[in-house]
Amino acid sequence: MSPNEHANPVAKTTMSVLIVDDEPGMRSFLMKALAKKFALVETASSIAQAEELRSHGHFDLLIVDIRLPDRSGIEWHEALNDPEHQSDIIFMTGYADMDVAIKALRAGACDFIMKPFHLEQMITAVDRCIEKRLLKRENFMLKRELSHGQSSTIIGNSEAIRDVKEVIERIAPTNAVVLIEGESGTGKELVARQLHLLSGRSGAFVPVNCGAIAPDLLASELFGHTAGAFTGAKGNREGLFSYASGGTIFLDEIGEMPMNMQTALLRVLEQRAIRPVGSEKEVDINVRVIAATNRLLIDEVEAGRFRRDLFYRLNVLNIVIPSLRSRPDDVAELTHYFTLQLSQELGIKDVIWSHEDLQVLQQHDWPGNIRELRNMIERCILLGKPPAEYWKKPASVMVNDAMGYPLNWPLKEVEKQHVTKVVDNHNGNKSAAARDLGVSRKTLDRKFKDWLNHAEEGHEDT
Template sequence: MKDALQQFGFSALVVDDEPGMRTILNKALSKKLTQVETASSLEEAEALRKRNHFDLLIVDINLPGRSGIDWHEAFNDESRRSDIIFMTGFAELETAIKALRAGASDFILKPFNLEQMLQSVQRCLDKRMMERRNVALQRDVARSFPVDIIGTAPKTEAMREMIARLAPSPAAVLIEGESGTGKELVARALHSLSARSGPFVPLNCGAIAPELLESELFGHVSGAFTGARKSKDGLFRVADKGTLFLDEIGEMPLSMQASLLRTLEQQTIRPVGAEREVNVDVRIVAATNRSLQEEVEAGRFRKDLFYRLNVLSVELPPLRERIEDIGLLLNHFSEVLSRDMGLKPVVWSDAEIFAMQQYDWPGNIRELKNTVERAVLLGKPDLGHWLGEQPSQAISHSLESQPDSLTDGGYPLGWALKDVERAHIEKVVAANEGNKSAAARQLGVARKTLERKFKDWLYE
């Protein structure tokens, strides 16, 4: 079983003039770290450090020429900051103080037990790992919403079962569906139900300038390009042993598609400006609101990358195909958003839910959530403000679609008089194409009376 340290792509540079010590540490650390280099002098070590970024420097203090404590180029270089473990065969207080001032994370006396060194390495890299996780958390825009897929519609149940089947696999997953159908939520569910120990890291490919996307994904070393004053871990390293969610993958430039394909095939990355590749273990979940097959045929997306991403696929249904979930989603968003804002939850009547189920929701769940957010902040407006039609039309259309339940007079015998009145008014309004003034004249009542009745029905 691989050591936990090796799971996160860490690297170390050992600097010691004793060949035996270099060999021992190289052999021991290579079992645990992704990359280990050795050097016999500060000059050789500095040349290696300029070409590669190292998470950890293990340096002997007593080196020929310059003391290890005098390696100021490395210890003062904020753009390539590394943790430092000093080794020495001389236990002098002054030396220890100088080592701490140089930024030492630990100070180990020779001869030492190998386990002592490995424990020191573990402590240093645990700190590094927490730094990477913090980067991932800063990118995590999940807010307080749970990963659970809300709904009981048949297509929602089928989607939930598909996620459960695909989650344990390490293979790439392609999520397709209209904008606003919850692709990132599904990606999070795939990660949450998997056994992967690393973080979930999202990236919207369409929100990053093409010239910056390579650095964002693969990282860069200091000086790799204008403005690169510090080395930076790319999102592949941040997401190591976890899941990298590439939203709007269809927006990725063709040149970057080739680099991504190579990474998926070889499981290695090369930071911009670096000479060496780094091993990574990342599961890719990609999403698009386009048909990637059509993009391939149009020459805008690589066919080989499409096949690599489309190993497993999930097709998300639009909200109009799972209208049974609208009531649950309304109540869920109302509860969560009102709690986040410290406001009173909005209560939705059956009539409002019913009317909303007649709407197509072109913006899908995102549009529904935005509607609830406005209602929590501003109060519920007339349904026509949301749906582009009067609620009476939506309800009337539904009544007209059930003629078998009506008597010859047009209304069920079990209806109360107020229900008949409401249905008749709604039909007259619908017949006048939503024009309430014309409907009021036809009914022989004032428009204000009609408006009052609709308002009462909306909140009863």
């Protein structure tokens, strides 16, 4: 199978290329050949002109003649100060010099082509470079997803969750914008992932928490930036919309987005193009947008905190995720799922809860929804306490939390209970809990490991 057949045409059209050659005929020839394959194709007759174009926009691929009037193409490529997001490069030359070819490949070139060449040679080299770049993007997103430990499984068989699954199957194949609403912890990202999986889109699923990114950095994260666009922008950088090329971008907590970014997002949705920070040119995109919020956006609109036109643009298709307390029949299935998952992650024997444990869990109100349930299961496994026992407070040791811990508790138990409560208060975020506790994350992990080992020893003794 040829590289042409392997390449992803949907994703390629969202990329940009810069052709640098002092021959007008060669620039025109390549411009016409590549214009149909890329969202943006620019040409330059010199290194100085190429530098000017790169200062105003990012290019995924550079096609550069080695011998140019003002500077060697290889020397220029070696001097590019953009190590993390450097453009891929194909060198061209009309001089058969093996030493130059070796030097070009050592400089990191994707390919080296001798002039004159057939168009098919160049197209093959271009497709090979694009495949390599797409693989880099996929690896980046895979690492990002693994670091977040996300799943795409929607658990539950209650009528409420069956209705949600039915809506997902019906609207997933469309390219329409979707707005997902629901309380914190209900699984809005899982729904977005399922929409992407069933959509048939070939690109990546890119989740973005709009509330977790500093407002002044959000535009750069989403759209990318050029070198010198702001203090600290040493090189060109692709944004997350580019990483989602041909796929789906999930804008979680959209209600947290600053008003100026709401305006920028509205333009993206209407124009289907992004403009990197510091760039004067727009780049076409092929990305499906899914947004989510734990607020009632219409209330935010009435309060003047969210643009009305953006709300209507996002609310094309709407999915409302039910709270966990409204579907108690799903608690048992979710408990079994999380118990198996966490037991494997923690490397301990499978844990089996009693009927009493499941009853206690089903009767709880779960203000934190599924996220709170998962954290509760993890805490019970680590502490070696079944849910029914964890919540049970014997009369002999009943004490108001405001008054402290029972006087007959040993210091280690007080420490363990306090630490787990702080971690729970941060919804399982151990790094944030460690900061509150005044210890390092490594120290916190060691304590949990010690408690887990102690719990396992207790199980073996019984």
